Amino acid sequence: LLSGAFTGNLGTFVFTPDGTSILLNGLHRTNRNLYRLDVTTGDLEQITQVTGSLDVRAFSKDRSRMVYSFSNTETPPDLYVSPTARLDPVRLTDLNPLVRDSLLLATAELRRWDSTDGTEIEGRLLLPPGFDGSEAPLLLHIHGGPAGVFTNRFSYRDHVWAGLGYVQLMPNVRGSSGYDDALLRGNMRDIGGGDYQDLMTGVDAMIEEGLADPERLAVRGWSYGGILGGWTITQTHRFKAASVGAMVSDWTSEYGPGFNYDVSRWYLGGTPWENAELWRERSPLTHAHKVRTPTLIIHGMNDTTDTEPQSMMFFAAIRDGAGAPVRYIRFPREPHGFREPRHQRTRDVEEIRWIHERISGGDWTPWTPPTKPAAAKAKPATD
Numbered sequence: 001l002l003s004g005a006f007t008g009n010l011g012t013f014v015f016t017p018d019g020t021s022i023l024l025n026g027l028h029r030t031n032r033n034l035y036r037l038d039v040t041t042g043d044l045e046q047i048t049q050v051t052g053s054l055d056v057r058a059f060s061k062d063r064s065r066m067v068y069s070f071s072n073t074e075t076p077p078d079l080y081v082s083p084t085a086r087l088d089p090v091r092l093t094d095l096n097p098l099v100r101d102s103l104l105l106a107t108a109e110l111r112r113w114d115s116t117d118g119t120e121i122e123g124r125l126l127l128p129p130g131f132d133g134s135e136a137p138l139l140l141h142i143h144g145g146p147a148g149v150f151t152n153r154f155s156y157r158d159h160v161w162a163g164l165g166y167v168q169l170m171p172n173v174r175g176s177s178g179y180d181d182a183l184l185r186g187n188m189r190d191i192g193g194g195d196y197q198d199l200m201t202g203v204d205a206m207i208e209e210g211l212a213d214p215e216r217l218a219v220r221g222w223s224y225g226g227i228l229g230g231w232t233i234t235q236t237h238r239f240k241a242a243s244v245g246a247m248v249s250d251w252t253s254e255y256g257p258g259f260n261y262d263v264s265r266w267y268l269g270g271t272p273w274e275n276a277e278l279w280r281e282r283s284p285l286t287h288a289h290k291v292r293t294p295t296l297i298i299h300g301m302n303d304t305t306d307t308e309p310q311s312m313m314f315f316a317a318i319r320d321g322a323g324a325p326v327r328y329i330r331f332p333r334e335p336h337g338f339r340e341p342r343h344q345r346t347r348d349v350e351e352i353r354w355i356h357e358r359i360s361g362g363d364w365t366p367w368t369p370p371t372k373p374a375a376a377k378a379k380p381a382t383d
Helices: 097-102 156-163 194-208 224-235 261-267 276-281 284-290 309-322 341-359
Strands: 009-015 021-028 031-038 044-046 053-059 065-072 075-083 107-114 120-127 136-142 167-172 212-222 241-245 295-300 326-331
Touching (some): 009 053, 021 053, 053 075, 075 097, 120 156, 120 194, 136 194, 156 341, 212 224, 212 341, 224 241, 241 341, 284 309, 295 309, 295 341, 326 341
Parallel strands (some): 136 167, 136 212, 241 295, 295 326
Antiparallel strands (some): 031 044, 107 120, 120 167
């Protein structure tokens, strides 16, 4: 360990040719920048100061120049080249001029609040275009991981939700990367405990600020976000719609088939026989009979990270034990992260439709590209 000066999540790093410094691309809170670490002194210099995500793709051999992509909430990623000593970018690509020139986009802010135990939590807040500050439906996003993080970068889905009028809250709950070790380790042996409180205190803060309508709350998440989202709707009836994807509903039956090593070593502790009570108590399946929230469940049938039967069990338990509205969509061939474009679009369309119809009470029809007229068939040649 050369230095403890950097707090956050390290990405790409390289030595300078003389071996005296390390250039590193690091995430601090929600922004990613370039830093220089002096190997001799341990001093850290932040070279770039962007508000967004600067992702270094390559350095020149002498480390004097770099190619990087830049993105933020309103800006899709493009490539730039710049000296590494100071940011003086030359833009190389302009891949999405339509986004810049033609679309109404969400605007992003940061919010911080104290959780129930006093832990400070930071979250990204996205506001709809032309937002007037009055109460709006709130969509609570939960990131994957658990050591994932919501960062300042472009996501097309965020802007679709914003265009439908949603205020969106993206909390970096305990367990998130990009902050200090205390927050990163904050959900060890406590998954579904403090992280759940971090979510709900954030929702309360948005309601108290007058941004969120308490009668129009929705929640969505994928992977760990699906796990914590599934847990959330077993603990509260405040949400009027939920979408959970690629989840684990029962920790004991997932021991071995999928997501077990991190769970047993970090987030639950022990094994299903050594720590049986906690493994059962913190499983959403154990409490699924309490669910009253209309819930959409999504899973890929080739998922080996969080195995597909976990969602089938949660679906069956809600249907048979709780009686809440529930739908389960299984996608053939898909692993933990969907790969096929048609499946990706179907997943997004069905999620938006499910939540929007229950929160806003209206039908939603996705945009489809105009149909091109059929080309006229060539007439056969005649003598």
